Amino acid sequence: MEKATVKKMVASMCVAIVFVLLVSGCGGSSSKDSKEKTAKLPSLGKRYTLDKAEPAWKLDTKKETTKLTWYVNADWWNTEFGTDMITKKIKEDLNIDIEFIVGDDTKLNTYFAGGDMPDIVSIFDSNSTVARKANTWAYPLQDLADKYDPYFYDVASKDTLNWYKLSDNKTYGYPDYSNAAADYKSGDIYSRDAFIIRQDVYEAIGKPDMTTPEGFVKAMKLIKEKFPDLIPFGFNDFAKDGSSNGSMDGVIQDMLGVPYTDADGNYYDRNVDKDYLAWIKAFRQVHADGNISDDSFTDDGDKFKEKVSTGKYATMMIGSFVNQGIALQEFATNNPTEKYIAVDGIQSTEGNEATLTQAGISGWMINYISQQCSDPAKAIQIFTYLQSEEGQMLTNFGIEGETYTVASDGKVSYTADALKVQNENPEAWQKEYRIGEFIQFGHDKYKALSDDSYVEAVKQMQEWGTDKLEPQFATENIGPDAGSQEARALSAIQTNWSTTLVSMLRAKSDKEVEQLIAKYKKFEKENSIQAINKVRNEKIAENKKKLGIK
Amino acid sequence: MVKKEPINRRLKNYWEKFGKQWQLQSMAIPGVVYMIIFNFIPIYGLVIAFKNYTVIDSIGNADWVGWQNFEIVMKDRYFWQSVVNTLAISGLKLLFGFVLPIIIAIMIYELRAGVFKRVIQTISYLPHFLSWIILGGMLITWFSTTGMINQLLQMFGIVTQQNHMLDANKYWWIAALSDVWKEAGWGTILYLAVMSKIDPTYYEAAKMDGAGRLRQVWSITIPMMKSIISLNFILAVSGLFNSNLDQTLVLMNSQNQQKSEVINSYVYRLGLQQGDFSYATAVGLGVSIISVLLLVVTNLVTKKLNDNKSVL
Known part of the structure; x- marks a missing residue:
């Protein structure tokens, strides 16, 4: 009897082994071949003879x-x-x-x-x-x-x-x-980010200067007084997992002309830029005054669109307004005198020009x-x-x-x-x-051939952005490769940044903002920011070589 | 020693028996085949936890890296943070979500049959049929600055104008209680089915002996449900590490992420969104192993409570 059990066991083990081998065989074979295969192109035969001048x-x-x-x-x-x-x-x-x-x-x-x-x-x-x-x-x-x-x-x-x-x-x-x-340079592609304000609001508060942090804070207070039903300042929705922060980091930094690389052409940490942080403190004050709604941090894309199409925000730092074109147009059609317009606002405290971005290379x-x-x-x-x-x-x-x-x-x-x-x-x-x-x-250059390519509501915004576009090709695709230790660390840093940013905007005092940013810098250091920046700098150098710039 | 029959004879017996059962076998075999194809063959994919696998590689030709992925997991504090969150949220869910359906089921059972009972039952099932996408959107609105929760609080004189979803410390409770609210009614179905099988003469006899309502519940209803309660408990405990991915993805935001990131969402983010398949598989495999251990341990414990009979 014992012998039989042993036999049975051996038999079932054999079956199991054969099974596993079979399965692994299936999975492994097919694409291994393709990996080593060099691209060998079939010949044209007598189909046609090549002609350089003719497709x-x-x-x-x-x-x-x-x-x-x-x-x-x-x-x-x-x-x-x-x-x-x-x-x-x-x-x-x-x-x-x-x-x-x-x-x-x-x-x-x-x-x-x-x-x-x-x-x-x-x-x-x-x-x-x-x-x-x-x-x-x-x-x-x-x-x-x-x-x-x-x-x-x-x-x-x-x-x-x-x-x-x-x-x-x-x-x-x-x-x-x-x-x-x-x-x-051609002027055929348009900017897509702008600081916009409802026309009726702008006129009612006497078109104040909103280009400086102080002026901005004051203007938001004024809006709150005159339009208690509106939320004075809004921005694009934040991603739930912290992978994007609406228009509150990159887009604001572009508005302020925060550089992408430092004087030596190395990666520049825009999030801790002084100019940017001065504005973060202004937004913090706006939030503390009750002029930024906490709901703006939890709204999803649909809710944001809804607020845009009903004109709930008096002013907005809007990124990719073309994507909000239908909502903007809907509001403008229903309320022609209240439509959103782009105006000068949120400008560098250090005198930098805005460097807006568009789809890159x-x-x-x-x-x-x-x-x-x-x-x-x-x-x-x-x-x-x-x-x-x-x-x-x-x-x-x-x-x-x-x-x-x-x-x-x-x-x-x-x-x-x-x-x-x-x-x-x-x-x-x-x-x-x-x-x-x-x-x-x-x-986009073909889109520019027609006046009907964009909705009416965004045309003034596009006009406002003329000459403000600045290509940033050298810093495209410079993230560390997926699966690398650096990629994991960067993902942690980005998550931490998202939390830090919202905490800064909701902070009780400017001092708290500084503590938060110090904590963020420390976090970066602990999560091998140096190794990440090394990868970034290598990729920037590679990009520059490809683009032929020094 | 039993006298051994010749092997072909035994095989013949086997096939004869099989032939006699062909109706039953034809029902069972598709299930077995399904299990093999969809549950057992994919197990092979787990080897990528020990490899450095990218989309371009096939599972077979990716490089072996041994325990490297697991070593990184052990040192990854985000992983540990997600473990703590998972256990806390699941623990709260277990604490409230396990007992509540039993209580509701008993209460429904004690109601006299009629329109009221059916209405109560239907209402309690209702949230179960809404997906987390819809329910999560509702919750976010309710917890927003001008939402229902704040209006209620203001009604009671507790002045507040905050967005509760941004308060990380409240997240565990929001997640656990909203899940309990969603699933408690649905959870009663199994218990009600078992209760309907209880012989009414038990209750009659108890009444004769002068037992009141509560006494009947305590001495008849609950003991009769012992094995189904144990079974549910084992399943609930082994699912401790399996906290709700849909719910997390909907309710998470950058402010509560520290408290809301659970193992599942972490694996999802790393594996599917960032393409770090090997690492995510290593995390998943580790969690599965712990879950199996939990299953075995709870089974042992409940066996003790059930006169040494396993309910599995």
Whole structure:
């Protein structure tokens, strides 16, 4: 009997071992191969001969429709293809059929784990492992362009291609809304942050000076006296986990022109800047006077929007007002004399000019062609097409003559029919036209061609911000790599900062503010800020090298 | 020693028996397959706790790092802070949330059947069906400066104009009591089901002997529910480390984070948001092991209380 038990045990153990081996075998094999595989591009054969002056999609003789899968790492992406005006035209021009797949990071990870990649991949985080190790799973765009479509170089931005180069000197992903230094200078891109105030309030309190801390505190008191129902000062919502602090750190610092790097070009800790802290003390006083509501710290994005659309805040430090465009417009339409306007306020105590930011050179969505792409030639043709003038005009404004017309001065305006649909039937506008939505290669410079690209309510704010934009490319993507000790420490510091900031704003006295900031500095030291800054400085140096600045 | 049957004979017997039970087996097998695919195979993924894994690697080819992730976890004070918060919030939930459903269940049971009883039951279940996203939004509004709680306090002459969600010291209580409020009614269902199975003659006999209402509850209802109470207790204790992720994510803000970060939200933040999968898995694995230990220990304790019979 004992023998039988032993036998049974041995047998079941064998089964278990075989089982585990089987399972581990499954998991391990597939993507190991892809890691070592070098990108070998299939030959074009007799499909077409390259022509530098002509985009390859016009040359391609491939008869059958190319089917491609395109993964977009966002749940909100519209997966329809070929049913609306814009994608129908793309489908015809390129003879393709795209199947969009949407998902979140978990789904993206599953693709990598499973090793079965879609043809084209769009992600958002240029500092993620996926982006930094793109050479293991995507084709280099230079190789693709050289082999299949040299016209790509004509439409792609050189600065952007350079920026996204990995250590092998090749670019794997191409972003939308990537602004180079020239774009900042062109005047085609607008600022998006401003100090705004309700027009009726501004006039009623006699347009006081709000550019100095003292003036600001006084003005808020005045507002409270004259408009007891309004909250004198508001700001964007704080993230619940402390990962972002509304418009109360970075945006304020931009308004004050707090530098991003010190005189030696090293990382500068903007949060402990003297100028900034002088303003923090002013905001503290405003809060102590009862002119900042504690609810502003717990409101989420929806609640903030609601307060904007009902004009609950008399003044606001608003970041990304374009994103609040609908709420701002709603309030302005219902209360034309009370609409929010941007005015000078919250300025440096040290005489610095505001240095507002916009989408940097890293852009927003980044597009890759995976090494498992069934037809890489077609894929690069899509990249070229969407970036060309033809593709940009199509995705931004539709088809000339049908939805838009171009005046002799180059200004684009929608046709009467199109405008009617846009105003009266927004759903049809979205479903049938899909104008301004197919944005994987979008760029603001095309938006600037038309006066209808932005809602009326933000135009004055954009105007206010003219000449205040300042590119900060060198400090983009300088965070430590995910999973490193420094990344963990930085996350702790950021969480601590969020708590410190709100505590400072809610502090009882200026002395308490100083204690809090001292505590924060100590915390930074304890959490290896030096090692983090070393990483940052290395990355700044790398960035500068890429950008060609000293 | 039992005389051994030849192996093929035994196999044949086995299959014969299996064939006779085919209806039952066909019901059980899908469950077993499901368990293997979704509960056992994923266990293999735990090896990334001992590796330096990023999205680009496959589980197989990531580098081994041994106990390194665990060593960092042990030294991570945020982890320990989240452990303290988890235990405090779960402890409060256990303290109030475990007893309350039993009391409510007994009270409902003692009510005469009728419209009133059904209304009470339905009302007490209601909050359970609201997700934390909705409920959390309600709570944040209630606790805001002009919210319901402050208005009530002002009504009673306690003047206050503060946002209670920003007060870290109140968070444990807010989290625990709001959870109890949400789930207490729902928790009565199991108890009511057991109580409906109690033989009414017990109560009749007790009444004959002159036992009052409370005496009946104490000497009949509660002893009859002993095993289900023990079972619930074991499950509750083994879930001590499993405090509510949805609730935390909704109610957390930068001011109460020190008191509101629980193990689950910490793992979520590190693993899914920051892509630090290995580290997050190490934390998760450690917590699972402790939870199993808790389960075993409570089982031993309740066994003692239940005449040495395990309810598991």
